[in-house]
Amino acid sequence: MSPDDPESNYRMANEVMLSKLPIPAEHVHRTPADQSDRDAASLAYTQEMKRAFGTDDVPQFDLIQLGMGPEGHTASLFPHQGSLREQQRLVMPVSVPKPPPDRLTFTPRLINAASHILFLVTGAEKDEAVAAVLEGEQQPDEYPAQIVHPIRGEVTWMLDTAAAGKLRKQK
Template sequence: MQNRHISVYSSLDTLSQAAARYVIQVAQEAIVSHGRFTFALSGGNTPKALFKLLAAEPYTSQIDWNLVDIFWSDERCVPPESEDSSYRLAMDTMLSKVPIPASQIHRMHAEEKDRDAASQAYTEEMRRVFGTSGTPAFDLILLGMGPEAHTASLFPHQPSLQERERLVMPVSVPKPPPARLTLTPPVLQAPRHVLFLVTGQDKAEAVKEVIEGARNPDEYPAQLVQPTQGDVTWLFDTAAASQLTHKA
């Protein structure tokens, strides 16, 4: 795949430093190109170190936060103050510490009882910010990957993998908490840049299948993330990359 880039790092710290430099590069290029930077965040523990770096010098001042719009790739159906909330993770580690206008932090209201309505509301919010009636093209979507190759909240053998109309949808996944909202394949295939952060020995087998195996996105959902007009950058630690034949 010509638009795929792979780098392997010896630790989460060096990986996160590389990720911070990459985010800043993409942000600066986007702002020069079209006057703002649209960035969808992921949840989970892996990006926490990246978020902390972006909230501190020398990184923070390299981004014009007045021109940044923050979204999420998925969210657990919990209140925003919950320890399971991806929004809370990003707020605690980064967004509360940088000079970004509150109106440019676009939270998924996944705790709403009517999850279809919450999904539609987030779709409308994205379209409003992007000024489009179609599929928004993010400057950067940050993603992780689970041991079963799920990404965002798209899990193997689930109907969400076949979704082509909705941009956001409710799902129930085999991992607590099961109820989630997630961006769908059309959105994950539209960005200018995707950044995967993947760490841990428990991901090594899935990494090998996603990167070097035959295309089978129903079994390995992360394979769906192949932007038609963009590129995908994978940052692995040595454990996650341990089964790859080619590590660069």
């Protein structure tokens, strides 16, 4: 998908944040999800991240900001998808049940290497999934957001009142 497509995460991030900050263009690394060979695109993006981070290992982001869908998906990690169990790749192509169906996603291996993960979740349509993810039994195949457990980092959840509506433990 093109970077200016209405469904593009890059377009949204650029409009609400990146274009408003003094970030040099060479420091913005958009995933090349619009390439027809998504396997090649995922490998190229992995190499670009390793180059930018100066590592041959798993890059460690200072911060990864995630959302969560009403069925508990995060990034483009959807319930019952093989990407949830990926152990080698850092970025991979996926086909998901939400438009646009063909995407690239960070894998749990890359996400969980981050120093800090920030979930921003809003809306009453997500309240049941929020409660299941945060207070329910561990079922990451059903609720992919549960797969987020940074190895040496921390997770912060920011919820609006509607998304937090079904939580039993009010903090």
